[in-house]
Amino acid sequence: MSELPTLKDLHALKPLQQPTYADADEVADVVRQLRRLPPLVFAGECDELRDKLAEVSAGHAFLLQGGDCAETFAGVTASNIQNKLRTLLSMAIVLTYAAQVPVVKVGRMAGQYTKPRSSDTETRGDVTLPAYRGDAVNGFDFTEQARRHDPQRLLGVYNASSATLNLVRAFVKGGFADMRTMHSWNSAFVRNSPAGVRYEQLTAEIERALAFIEACGIESEQTRTVDFYSSHEGLSLEYEHAMTRIDSRTHRPYNTSGHLIWIGERTRQLDGAHVELMRHVSNPVGIKLGPTTTADTALELADRIDPANQPGRITFITRMGAGKIRDLLPDVVEKVTASGRQVAWVCDPMHGNTFESANGFKTRAFSDVIDEVNGFFDVHDELGTWPGGMHIELTGDDVTECVGGAQELAEADLSSRYETLCDPRLNRNQSLELAFQVAERLVQ
Ligand code: PEP
Numbered sequence: 001m002s003e004l005p006t007l008k009d010l011h012a013l014k015p016l017q018q019p020t021y022a023d024a025d026e027v028a029d030v031v032r033q034l035r036r037l038p039p040l041v042f043a044g045e046c047d048e049l050r051d052k053l054a055e056v057s058a059g060h061a062f063l064l065q066g067g068d069c070a071e072t073f074a075g076v077t078a079s080n081i082q083n084k085l086r087t088l089l090s091m092a093i094v095l096t097y098a099a100q101v102p103v104v105k106v107g108r109m110a111g112q113y114t115k116p117r118s119s120d121t122e123t124r125g126d127v128t129l130p131a132y133r134g135d136a137v138n139g140f141d142f143t144e145q146a147r148r149h150d151p152q153r154l155l156g157v158y159n160a161s162s163a164t165l166n167l168v169r170a171f172v173k174g175g176f177a178d179m180r181t182m183h184s185w186n187s188a189f190v191r192n193s194p195a196g197v198r199y200e201q202l203t204a205e206i207e208r209a210l211a212f213i214e215a216c217g218i219e220s221e222q223t224r225t226v227d228f229y230s231s232h233e234g235l236s237l238e239y240e241h242a243m244t245r246i247d248s249r250t251h252r253p254y255n256t257s258g259h260l261i262w263i264g265e266r267t268r269q270l271d272g273a274h275v276e277l278m279r280h281v282s283n284p285v286g287i288k289l290g291p292t293t294t295a296d297t298a299l300e301l302a303d304r305i306d307p308a309n310q311p312g313r314i315t316f317i318t319r320m321g322a323g324k325i326r327d328l329l330p331d332v333v334e335k336v337t338a339s340g341r342q343v344a345w346v347c348d349p350m351h352g353n354t355f356e357s358a359n360g361f362k363t364r365a366f367s368d369v370i371d372e373v374n375g376f377f378d379v380h381d382e383l384g385t386w387p388g389g390m391h392i393e394l395t396g397d398d399v400t401e402c403v404g405g406a407q408e409l410a411e412a413d414l415s416s417r418y419e420t421l422c423d424p425r426l427n428r429n430q431s432l433e434l435a436f437q438v439a440e441r442l443v444q
């Protein structure tokens with residue numbers, strides 16, 4: 001592996017979707033400060049996740065990756081983190097029971113603060129300002145002051161990620177994720193919904209089985225704690241580069257800002273800066289594949305980022321759209337598989353299904369999300385390949401951002417609790433409902 005490129009090398013590649021900072025000295029100072037701060041995750045943990053993703057690639061495990069489209073600094077509260085974690089853990093229980101294989105749990109959490117945008121600017125009335133690019137770059141308020149690209153925010157990303165990860169680690173190892181308490185992960189507002197009722201029945205069944213196993217004298221630490229990993233899109237070159245460190249054990253570079261880092265649909269150019277940085281780090285890498293992806297592009301990306309064909313290194317996150325996945329995915333999966341590569345195939349049923357409602361909200365229909373999930377399973381069933389996981393934008397709260405689901409959320413309901421600063425997320429109810437739908441495909 002050639003040497004880690006410098007930040008300057010990366011900028012020479014003309015990276016897309018980057019902020020425009022006014023003061024280069026200030027940026028350099030922030031990067032210097034970041035480089036001195038301790039790692040957020042350890043190289044050994046990244047290796048452990050890579051091994052688990054190798055199991056996903058081999059068809060022996062399933063990945064559940066989920067969280068906000070854009071985390072916010074204001075969202076770093078105990079209840080917000082707890083609710084999101086509970087939602088993911090409940091979904092994982094449903095999926096594990098159905099698939100009867102380990103579910104690898106990864107949050108879009110503790111680092112998901114930078115957003116690619118389709119336009120550099122946003123216009124409201126006769127005012128045009130820089131677009132919101134995530135709390136890592138600027139503020140959401142529609143004022144000149146808030147929308148300025150501020151490098152100091154990168155230190156805020158570190159602090160927010162660190163606080164989130166600290167609480168997540170305490171939750172998953174400190175008794176909160178004990179399977180004996182999974183009944184209580186269901187929240188009051190979900191309990192009486194169809195998915196909530198199913199969850200109650202399922203957990204009661206599992207709890208009886210656990211009690212039986214304990215009565216037999218078989219105790220397992222595995223049911224008391226959970227392995228949970230963090231992930232985000234590696235978009236800010238300053239932040240991702242500063243957090244990349246040489247591991248003293250292996251002498252290889254690891255991005256210590258998260259366990260799994262993915263490259264977004266808009267920044268996965270083969271000769272681009274993001275691919276260049278990620279091909280040098282040893283973390284497991286996600287790559288988003290949208291509807292324009294050809295099999296050759298997927299293969300070229302895999303060859304560039306994973307020339308050694310290391311198990312668990314590459315996770316392809318496909319986001320083709322409900323109307324396209326059945327036409328476009330087969331060729332990509334077939335040719336990548338025929339090349340001898342074993343990758344994890346994961347379905348992001350969110351990003352190909354976004355539209356604007358008549359009343360002006362960016363939304364997604366739950367039925368489209370389910371349709372893409374079903375298309376994903378259909379394609380893999382047909383080819384005999386393993387549908388390895390789900391990548392979902394969700395929240396643990398009762399928001400109204402995506403239409404449909406058992407509650408039959410209508411466009412007129414969107415305004416009541418629309419809180420996302422970027423893409424619409426499934427609420428807690430819709431997330432659990434999705435898990436049951438995926439579970440049905442997994443037991444077939
Ligand atoms: C995202 O995951 O929020 C995102 C922007 O996705 P994509 O790169 O697939 O558009």
Ligand code: MN
Pocket residue numbers: 069070351393422423
């Ligand atoms: Mn998104």
